[in-house]
Amino acid sequence: MRQEEGVWYRLDVVARSVSPFFVTLLLVLLGLVPLRIADLSPIVPALALIGVFFWSVHRPYLMPIWAVFLIGLLQDLLIGSVIGPGIIGLLIAHALVVWQHRFFLAASFAVIWCAFMLVAAAALAATWLLNCIAMLSYVDPAPLFFQYLVTMAFYPCLAWAFLRGQRLFQR
Amino acid sequence: MNKPTGSEIRVASPLKAWASRFALLLLVGAAFGLMLIGRTNTFVVEETRTTVTDMVTPILDAISQPVDTFSGVIDRAESFTRLSADNEALKAQNARLLQWQAVARRLEAENAALRSLNNMVPDPKLSYVTARVVGDPGGAFVRTVLINAGERNGVAKGQAAVTGNGLAGRIAEVGQRSARVLLLTDINSRVPVVVGAGRDRAVLAGDNTNAPQLLYLGPTAKIQVGDQVTTSGHGGVFPPGLPIGVVSGVSERGFRVKPFVNWAHMEVLRIVDYELPGILDFEAQVGAARAAAAAAAGTEQ
Numbered sequence: 001m002r003q004e005e006g007v008w009y010r011l012d013v014v015a016r017s018v019s020p021f022f023v024t025l026l027l028v029l030l031g032l033v034p035l036r037i038a039d040l041s042p043i044v045p046a047l048a049l050i051g052v053f054f055w056s057v058h059r060p061y062l063m064p065i066w067a068v069f070l071i072g073l074l075q076d077l078l079i080g081s082v083i084g085p086g087i088i089g090l091l092i093a094h095a096l097v098v099w100q101h102r103f104f105l106a107a108s109f110a111v112i113w114c115a116f117m118l119v120a121a122a123a124l125a126a127t128w129l130l131n132c133i134a135m136l137s138y139v140d141p142a143p144l145f146f147q148y149l150v151t152m153a154f155y156p157c158l159a160w161a162f163l164r165g166q167r168l169f170q171r
Numbered sequence: 172m173n174k175p176t177g178s179e180i181r182v183a184s185p186l187k188a189w190a191s192r193f194a195l196l197l198l199v200g201a202a203f204g205l206m207l208i209g210r211t212n213t214f215v216v217e218e219t220r221t222t223v224t225d226m227v228t229p230i231l232d233a234i235s236q237p238v239d240t241f242s243g244v245i246d247r248a249e250s251f252t253r254l255s256a257d258n259e260a261l262k263a264q265n266a267r268l269l270q271w272q273a274v275a276r277r278l279e280a281e282n283a284a285l286r287s288l289n290n291m292v293p294d295p296k297l298s299y300v301t302a303r304v305v306g307d308p309g310g311a312f313v314r315t316v317l318i319n320a321g322e323r324n325g326v327a328k329g330q331a332a333v334t335g336n337g338l339a340g341r342i343a344e345v346g347q348r349s350a351r352v353l354l355l356t357d358i359n360s361r362v363p364v365v366v367g368a369g370r371d372r373a374v375l376a377g378d379n380t381n382a383p384q385l386l387y388l389g390p391t392a393k394i395q396v397g398d399q400v401t402t403s404g405h406g407g408v409f410p411p412g413l414p415i416g417v418v419s420g421v422s423e424r425g426f427r428v429k430p431f432v433n434w435a436h437m438e439v440l441r442i443v444d445y446e447l448p449g450i451l452d453f454e455a456q457v458g459a460a461r462a463a464a465a466a467a468a469g470t471e472q
Contacts, residue, residue, distance in 0.1 A: 029227060029230060029231065029234070030234070031308070031309070032227075032231055032306040032307065032308055032317070033231065033234050033235050033238055033306070033307070034235055034238070034304055034305070034306065034307035034316070034437075035238060035242075035307075036238065036239070036242040036435055036436060036438065037242075037435060038434070038435035039381075039435070040309075040435075041307050041309040041314075041434070042309060042310065042311060042314075042379075043309070044309035044310065046310075065191065065194050065195060065198060066194070066198065068198075069198045069201070069202070072202070073205070074223065077219060077220050077223045077224075078223060078224065078227060078306075078308065079308040079310060079312070079313060080220070080308055080313050080315045080343075080344075080351055081308075081310070081312040081313045082206060082209055082210075082312075083205045083206065083208075083209045083216060084202045084203060084205045084206030084209065085206070085312075087198075087202040087205070088199055088202045088203075091195065091198055091199055091202065095195050098191065128311070130206070131312050134206050134209070134210065135312075135358065135359075137358060139311060139312060139358065139379060140311070140378075140379060140380065141311070143310075143311040143379075144310075144311040147310065147311060
């Protein structure tokens with residue numbers, strides 16, 4: 001009996017520790033669903049970036065750097081763009097958060113949101129630059145700018161959902 | 172679990188910081204390596220991509236169905252509000268189209284008669300595979316969609332993808348049960364076209380905007396806004412005469428084309444299988460030769 005409890009306990013621990021990774025993978029998939037709304041397609045929010053940033057801030061040990069790499073790789077493969085720029089964008093976001101982890105420890109939600117604006121700008125700019133280099137052509141950055149704004153607007157909604165989920169887990 | 176003592180932390184944290192910095196450099200390096208591999212060895216990248224896409228497509232298929240249903244309900248509600256205006260417009264259009272039908276029938280008969288007089292080689296027959304659009308990556312860098320049909324449904328690389336309105340793109344990658352369609356508007360899309368009544372040849376090139384542009388127009392080409400753009404059939408990939416769009420405007424770089432396809436409502440795509448008769452005949456000949464050889468080997472034994 002005791003042993004069975006041990007197995008369930010361990011399964012529970014494993015499920016908790018891999019959930020950020022799999023939820024972010026799910027976000028990558030959700031970003032691919034066609035929404036059938038005119039002119040929305042070029043400016044869909046960068047959901048994976050939100051996931052990676054959120055867990056790098058709140059549960060850094062559950063979002064290790066190799067997980068960020070895998071998420072970026074899957075995203076680039078599925079989007080059909082050049083492989084690499086998206087990965088580097090996510091790695092930059094993760095590295096910036098890890099570098100300033102002391103700052104995030106005491107930060108309020110609004111401050112974290114502001115920090116996300118800076119981190120996302122750096123990540124998306126790097127992705128854009130590397131894509132231009134890899135495709136050897138100038139890609140109009142205007143849709144990317146709107147994508148950035150939409151991502152900003154989406155952050156509080158997703159962060160709220162993640163925080164609710166976390167509390168549910170902790171109970 | 173044992174709690175780490177103070178001295179352990181003092182030794183561990185610089186080590187940890189060093190290891191994490193090393194991991195970051197290693198993975199960024201790996202990402203750059205993948206970028207290079209993507210440029211030099213496209214086959215491996217394509218294989219990996221189609222495998223991943225194949226795995227994900229059933230999930231996307233399931234998720235996208237309720238979205239489609241929801242968007243269908245909204246469309247219906249919208250169409251109810253303009254029912255009578257639509258009805259009037261459609262009646263007028265129907266009257267006009269009936270006249271066009273008569274003209275088209277007459278021209279079709281005349282065309283058939285002239286073709287038979289000239290012993291013209293018939294155009295190859297077209298067959299279609301119909302597939303649902305299950306994925307739209309979006310973003311600033313690509314204009315592609317994923318469909319839920321692949322090699323096992325007869326989809327092959329290079330085939331044209333059309334909607335009821337006109338050409339949408341071509342098949343760029345094929346997996347077993349999924350395929351990626353490169354839309355006309357993608358920065359990598361190039362389609363040979365003819366423009367207007369003068370049938371001027373050009374190449375329609377996408378640049379990730381909604382209106383692709385016409386390249387390599389001849390110096391004598393006379394093009395006006397509103398001219399029809401159709402596939403030319405050059406290159407033998409697309410059947411000639413598929414409608415694409417109309418010339419919508421002139422920018423400083425050249426002419427822009429507005430495609431007929433409604434990108435927001437592209438729920439279903441038809442993949443046109445256009446086989447040149449020469450290739451088919453060749454395959455049939457090879458098949459016949461093989462059968463004959465096998466029969467000969469059988470009689471020898």
